[in-house]
Amino acid sequence: MGRPTYQRVADTLRQRIISGDYAPGDRLPSRQAVADEFKVGPRVAADAVQQLITEGYVISRTGSGTYVRPRAPVRRLTRSWYRENRPGSPFRADMAAQAVRGGWESASEPVPAPEAVAQRLAIEPGDEVMRTVYTFTGDGEPVMLSTSYEPLEITRGTEVVLPEDGVHAGRGVVERMGLIGHRITQADEVVRARPAQAEEADRLGIGRNAHVLVIQRTYCTEERPVETADIVVPPDRYELAYTMPVRQD
Missing domain, CATH: 1.10.10.10 (Winged helix-like DNA-binding domain superfamily/Winged helix DNA-binding domain)
Structure with a gap:
């Protein structure tokens, strides 16, 4: 047909x-x-x-x-250990390097871990996690989304339990976890493309049938995963640049 x-x-x-x-x-x-x-x-x-x-x-x-529709300039998001390991917000630093005012809106709440999230965090489905939903902006326009999950067995009762509230608000995951004694040594990322969900398209101001890149990121210490996130990026606005250290023994 x-x-x-x-x-x-x-x-x-x-x-x-x-x-x-x-x-x-x-x-x-x-x-x-x-x-x-x-x-x-x-x-x-x-x-x-x-x-x-x-x-x-x-x-x-x-x-x-x-x-x-006017084409927005394609900007670069750097994915590297050097980026994640510097103090402050890596996203805001990325934007500042391109003369863009970076910011975000967020909302956090404790939820039972869905099965897929539990598997990524090596916890049981239903264990409580702190879910934080972000809308990242550049010069006031939405440019990227993220949904982050942190096991509450790690952060409950600490001053970093709410990622975007309190004296350590706005710091990256690596820095926040380090403040409570969890030294992150590894970041795993899986990148895939898929059609945007309707809610994602509306938040990003893109077409309902547009495709997005999804970065599935998980931070780990030597002992366990401590945070995982799904980062949604419109590929017509941002390119991903990976910098990887090379060891020479």
Whole structure:
């Protein structure tokens, strides 16, 4: 069975955007002009344009028309032990290095560990963890999401139990854990791509069908994992740069 007509029209318009025939900021042809060009009805033309809006390629301005979404500059997120081991917030330092004002909003609450999180933290499903949900911003715009989990058996009753509250708020995981006697010696990361979930797309201001990179990160001491997080990055805004130490015995 062939693709619906509106999707075939959207495919052509999308390719024109990708190739630069329609540049960022250009006004897309009106729905009637699209219908005339592709010899389709107004409903099909409207559905094709709506598909591009949903995917984040174009934006609609009431009373003005539909415009190709401006492309945000691609910035770099550095993934390295040197980055994680410096004091303060690694994310904020990354942003400052690119003349961007980095910040975040967060909310923490104790929750039972889901099975997948428990496996990553080497604890039992249902054991209490502190879950912290972050929206990271650059110059006030959302650029990255993260959901972090820390076993409460480690942090309960300490001054770092709430990652973004108290005298040590805003410090990185490595620094915070070190303050309560847990020296992190290893960071494991697995990177994969997947379609953005609807809630993620809305928080990041991207199309519902857009893809994101997900970094599954786990910090470990020599004895055990002490934190794990899922970091969601839009690949059209950020590239990941890995720096790895090389040992020479």
